[in-house]
Amino acid sequence: MIRLSLLLLVVLMISALGLVNSRYEARWAQIELERARQEERRLDVAWRQLQLEMTQHAQHARIDAQARAVLGMTPVPPERLVHWRVNDNSRADP
Secondary structure, X not given: OHHHHHHHHHHHHHHHHHHHHHHHXXXXXXXXXXXXXXXXXXXXXXXXXXXXXXXXXXXXXXXXXXXXXXXXXXXXXXXXXXXXXXXXXXXXXX
């Protein structure tokens, strides 16, 4: 009877240690999952900001304003335009 009690006690202790270990691993996995979700949210915000910046940079009006302000560019007046006409017959034949 004492042997059976000792055996059950050992099995109970092993079972309790297994339970503690599995709860520890579950808690650790939950912490890692929360960190991954926070990182996902941070990356999602950064991605949306990059998309917004890309949209702003692609707008024609913004490009035109930057060209005028930073580079000092202005539209060419009509009297300064030169039109070239290209003929395919102008090539020299061998």
